[in-house]
Amino acid sequence: MSRTAEVIVVGAGVVGSAIGAELAVLGHDVMIVEQGMPGAAVSGASLACIGSHMVDMEELPLLAWACEAWRTLDEEVGGFEHNPCGQLRFILNEEDLATARAWIDVERNAGLDVTLLDPAEVLEVEPSLTGPIMAASWSKDDAVVNPFLAVRAFLNRARDCGARLETRCRVDSLIEREGKITGVRCATTDMSAEHIVLASGPWTARLAASLGMNLPVRPRKAQCLATVRIPPSIRRVVGACESDGGVEAGYTQIQQSRNGQVLFNTVLADGCVSDGAPDRIPEVDTAFVRDSVEMLLFLFPDLWSAHLLRSWVRFEAVTPDSRFLIGPLGPEGLWVAAGDCGTGFTRAPAIARLIGQMLGGEHPAFDTTLYEPDRFSCERPAST
Amino acid sequence: MKRHYACDIVVVGAGPAGLSAAQAAAEKNLDVVVVDANSHPGGQYYMQPLGAGSVFARSAQVMRGKTRIRGATAAGVKMLLATEVWGAVPGFVLHARDADDAVCIESKVVIAATGAHDRVQAFPGWTLPGVMTPGAAQRLAKTSSVPPGRRTVLAGSGPFLLPVAGAILKAGGTLVEVVEAQSSLLSTLPLLAAHPNKWLETMRLLFPVLAARTRLRFGEVVVAASGEKRVREVELAPLDAEGQPDFARRRVVPDIDSLLVGFGFQPQIELTAVLGCRHHFDEEAGGWCCTVEKDCGATDTSGVFAAGEVCGVNGAVPAALSGRIAGLAAAGHILDEETAFERRTLARSLQRARRFARGLNRRFMPPAGLIGRLPDETVICRCEDVTAGEIRETITEGMDTIHGVKLWTRAGMGPCQARTCGWSLARLVAEETGNSMEAIGFSRPRMPLRPVPLNVVRDSLQQVEE
Numbered sequence: 001m002s003r004t005a006e007v008i009v010v011g012a013g014v015v016g017s018a019i020g021a022e023l024a025v026l027g028h029d030v031m032i033v034e035q036g037m038p039g040a041a042v043s044g045a046s047l048a049c050i051g052s053h054m055v056d057m058e059e060l061p062l063l064a065w066a067c068e069a070w071r072t073l074d075e076e077v078g079g080f081e082h083n084p085c086g087q088l089r090f091i092l093n094e095e096d097l098a099t100a101r102a103w104i105d106v107e108r109n110a111g112l113d114v115t116l117l118d119p120a121e122v123l124e125v126e127p128s129l130t131g132p133i134m135a136a137s138w139s140k141d142d143a144v145v146n147p148f149l150a151v152r153a154f155l156n157r158a159r160d161c162g163a164r165l166e167t168r169c170r171v172d173s174l175i176e177r178e179g180k181i182t183g184v185r186c187a188t189t190d191m192s193a194e195h196i197v198l199a200s201g202p203w204t205a206r207l208a209a210s211l212g213m214n215l216p217v218r219p220r221k222a223q224c225l226a227t228v229r230i231p232p233s234i235r236r237v238v239g240a241c242e243s244d245g246g247v248e249a250g251y252t253q254i255q256q257s258r259n260g261q262v263l264f265n266t267v268l269a270d271g272c273v274s275d276g277a278p279d280r281i282p283e284v285d286t287a288f289v290r291d292s293v294e295m296l297l298f299l300f301p302d303l304w305s306a307h308l309l310r311s312w313v314r315f316e317a318v319t320p321d322s323r324f325l326i327g328p329l330g331p332e333g334l335w336v337a338a339g340d341c342g343t344g345f346t347r348a349p350a351i352a353r354l355i356g357q358m359l360g361g362e363h364p365a366f367d368t369t370l371y372e373p374d375r376f377s378c379e380r381p382a383s384t
Numbered sequence: 385m386k387r388h389y390a391c392d393i394v395v396v397g398a399g400p401a402g403l404s405a406a407q408a409a410a411e412k413n414l415d416v417v418v419v420d421a422n423s424h425p426g427g428q429y430y431m432q433p434l435g436a437g438s439v440f441a442r443s444a445q446v447m448r449g450k451t452r453i454r455g456a457t458a459a460g461v462k463m464l465l466a467t468e469v470w471g472a473v474p475g476f477v478l479h480a481r482d483a484d485d486a487v488c489i490e491s492k493v494v495i496a497a498t499g500a501h502d503r504v505q506a507f508p509g510w511t512l513p514g515v516m517t518p519g520a521a522q523r524l525a526k527t528s529s530v531p532p533g534r535r536t537v538l539a540g541s542g543p544f545l546l547p548v549a550g551a552i553l554k555a556g557g558t559l560v561e562v563v564e565a566q567s568s569l570l571s572t573l574p575l576l577a578a579h580p581n582k583w584l585e586t587m588r589l590l591f592p593v594l595a596a597r598t599r600l601r602f603g604e605v606v607v608a609a610s611g612e613k614r615v616r617e618v619e620l621a622p623l624d625a626e627g628q629p630d631f632a633r634r635r636v637v638p639d640i641d642s643l644l645v646g647f648g649f650q651p652q653i654e655l656t657a658v659l660g661c662r663h664h665f666d667e668e669a670g671g672w673c674c675t676v677e678k679d680c681g682a683t684d685t686s687g688v689f690a691a692g693e694v695c696g697v698n699g700a701v702p703a704a705l706s707g708r709i710a711g712l713a714a715a716g717h718i719l720d721e722e723t724a725f726e727r728r729t730l731a732r733s734l735q736r737a738r739r740f741a742r743g744l745n746r747r748f749m750p751p752a753g754l755i756g757r758l759p760d761e762t763v764i765c766r767c768e769d770v771t772a773g774e775i776r777e778t779i780t781e782g783m784d785t786i787h788g789v790k791l792w793t794r795a796g797m798g799p800c801q802a803r804t805c806g807w808s809l810a811r812l813v814a815e816e817t818g819n820s821m822e823a824i825g826f827s828r829p830r831m832p833l834r835p836v837p838l839n840v841v842r843d844s845l846q847q848v849e850e
């Protein structure tokens with residue numbers, strides 16, 4: 001197999017796979033290089049809700065476009081269990097109610113179908129949510145996908161357009177010559193390319209560091225639990241409405257997968273989202289398990305006898321402002337797409353579109369200033 | 385409800401290894417608790433019958449087990465039975481459950497003596513009712529004196545087929561055939577010659593099978609089972625010179641209602657995995673084993689020791705010896721007392737006993753290539769209903785490890801968490817990709833070790849301070 005490509009994408013998570021597919025569809029000669037198995041890092045641990053509700057007001061155009069892109073992909077390719085089940089965000093106090101109203105206003109103005117439900121209406125939408133909640137917001141068009149099969153669908157699309165995939169091949173460093181990127185160095189071989197796209201999740205900073213750049217992307221522990229299969233009980237994605245906003249303030253997400261497993265996590269604001277090393281995956285924190293189970297049974301008391309089956313931990317890549325880094329970085333030909341802050345699945349098609357446009361010299365469809373990789377002034381030392 | 389215990393040492397598993405470890409530590413005047421999921425102590429080897437009137441009640445093995453159990457109890461060991469450990473937190477807190485009660489055990493040291501379990505090999509029809517593992521059939525026979533069916537075929541490989549056959553006969557079952565994949569037992573003669581202390585045991589195991597005039601066949605493997613509501617017949621094929629089944633010469637054994645197929649055991653590493661211990665792959669010891677220091681049973685997680693078959697499948701004698709070694713070393717760890725002298729003699733005996741066991745294991749390795757040749761429609765993962773064909777498809781798309789295949793097919797993600805399909809899945813991936821068993825990895829166990837009801841989890845974790 002030839003070790004040369006026009007574009008090398010480093011990382012086959014959902015972001016790298018979507019980028020690989022987009023670039024291949026656009027006619028570029030693409031090679032996707034993955035250190036492990038495609039989607040086995042954060043993407044394969046994801047709850048993969050595809051939604052624009054209560055994510056980021058400034059990013060609404062991009063988010064809404066991304067949700068639409070997932071629907072289109074489902075129609076054109078399918079096979080990844082796209083389920084437009086809608087999303088509920090439960091509200092427990094007045095403060096959160098006010099927050100929810102503010103979100104709903106903004107989202108409705110952007111043309112999205114979002115409403116506020118009282119407890120009786122919530123029971124109609126989600127009959128087993130019998131816990132004592134005050135109200136809930138209801139974003140009808142949000143969806144979930146099967147995270148593994150979604151990555152597979154992107155990779156198949158990429159391959160159908162001629163892209164190559166190298167698995168179990170870790171990029172150790174980037175190669176630069178006279179201000180231009182020329183390739184990547186792996187354990188046993190070098191590969192050359194005109195463009196390199198880093199879609200390497202929490203490992204992205206390490207790769208940038210190989211060229212002396214200091215990217216503010218740090219790993220943060222994300223955890224999740226799953227029960228054994230149970231009969232259909234939870235129809236929607238059920239999340240918490242948090243006044244403080246952002247993942248740092250804590251969150252809850254509960255949903256039932258197509259095969260019947262209930263997937264759930266709750267991180268409280270004083271929480272246990274700790275930094276860590278993405279190479280060594282630890283067990284879930286005890287407090288996290290307690291909070292998650294308590295919250296699940298608070299909302300869905302009838303699930304008390306369901307059996308817990310599995311837990312998992314991954315390290316997400318987070319940035320100081322909780323937004324992705326998308327765009328050119330350092331030497332000519334180097335691009336980055338990393339830093340998900342918990343909603344990278346939704347965004348993946350939009351990120352791919354932006355990278356495709358920027359790399360092809362086109363005008364980007366969304367405001368890229370929000371995502372500029374050097375917005376935190378991560379200049380590298382003058383010596384390089 | 386929640387019960388709480390605190391002790392110096394908690395031992396998980398009340399088999400030969402766990403009982404020996406617990407007794408050794410308790411004799412050093414430490415507070416020792418043994419936890420076992422079964423309602424009776426003894427583990428696999430010293431399995432105790434549930435009723436006093438059982439035909440097994442006075443068997444030599446059961447009596448020896450009783451002595452062991454009494455020894456541990458007399459030394460002051462506390463037993464928590466019918467109590468299944470589902471979580472383990474460094475420091476240490478073990479979370480367990482006794483039916484719907486939460487049981488929490490705090491300790492300074494953990495000794496994992498969780499044993500092994502049957503290695504299941506897939507073949508067309510293996511998911512039919514009436515098809516079981518020999519281990520499950522043995523448990524049924526030994527604990528409840530119930531044979532697995534009226535007419536049973538017992539197949540697979542290894543000396544373990546003999547005690548299973550014996551137990552089924554004793555429980556009143558009929559063995560239509562016992563089918564060993566190896567072409568003869570001649571290869572074991574040099575091994576037996578070198579270990580005269582094993583002659584008596586060998587005779588004891590062979591006697592009931594020969595006395596019942598059970599039909600013994602060699603050099604054949606099960607290639608398919610069929611039946612409508614339950615297994616009715618089994619197809620067997622001889623292995624050719626390359627060790628591959630010769631389908632042209634296959635034969636059918638009709639009129640059966642129970643089929644047992646076993647290819648040895650694999651270590652139960654859930655607990656040691658969740659405690660972060662290192663594991664290594666050792667084909668002759670059953671696959672992925674917990675890595676310990678030979679002379680003390682210490683794992684690479686401080687305060688965690690392991691003994692018995694979780695460190696490699698070697699039989700009951702090595703299990704008991706390694707248990708005693710780990711018990712002494714664990715006690716020494718807490719008391720800051722040197723126990724090396726006592727352990728040295730034990731370690732020598734252990735080495736000798738292991739040599740015999742490894743020799744046996746090597747002679748009864750499951751024939752390679754069987755799983756790679758399974759037809760596409762054969763189910764590999766029964767929890768998630770994944771076929772060999774679906775797995776092959778993902779492999780051609782680049783998923784050439786256990787983890788990769790699991791992501792795209794869900795194989796191993798169901799309630800058994802790959803305990804049942806793990807071996808078949810690993811062989812299939814290894815044989816299809818040409819990668820080694822080591823390279824393709826394993827499905828890493830995570831909390832909970834076994835499925836546990838959410839209300840028990842809630843009760844267990846209430847008021848836990850981080």
Ligand SMILES: Cc1cc2nc3c(=O)[nH]c(=O)nc-3n(C[C@H](O)[C@H](O)[C@H](O)COP(=O)(O)OP(=O)(O)OC[C@H]3O[C@@H](n4cnc5c(N)ncnc54)[C@H](O)[C@@H]3O)c2cc1C
Pocket residue numbers: 010011012013014015016033034035036037038039040041042043044045046047048049050051169170171172199200201202203204207222223224265314316337338339340341342343344345346347
């Ligand atoms: C529990 C949980 C729930 C979530 N829920 C949602 C949700 O509901 N909705 C949503 O939108 N998002 C959700 N997310 C977030 C979402 O899953 C992530 O944002 C997204 O998967 C990130 O994708 P990625 O491709 O950037 O990262 P990754 O999947 O981590 O991919 C990066 C890849 O790069 C590879 N790589 C790294 N370094 C190298 C190297 N040197 N050489 C070769 N390969 C390399 C890695 O092996 C990895 O496969 C959730 C995340 C978690 C953990």
Ligand SMILES: Cc1cc2nc3c(=O)[nH]c(=O)nc-3n(C[C@H](O)[C@H](O)[C@H](O)COP(=O)(O)OP(=O)(O)OC[C@H]3O[C@@H](n4cnc5c(N)ncnc54)[C@H](O)[C@@H]3O)c2cc1C
Pocket residue numbers: 396397398399400401402419420421422426427428429430467468469470497498499500501502518519520522544547548649652655691692693694698699700701703704833
């Ligand atoms: C199915 C089977 C049948 C066997 N039959 C024979 C035989 O007939 N003759 C023979 O010579 N050898 C037999 N062996 C081999 C035998 O296991 C060993 O020789 C010996 O019993 C090993 O001792 P051990 O203490 O390491 O493990 P075991 O005797 O297997 O004991 C392990 C104990 O740990 C307990 N345990 C494991 N996980 C947990 C948990 N999470 N919570 C609570 N308890 C837990 C189990 O319930 C079990 O009682 C058999 C092995 C297996 C797997």
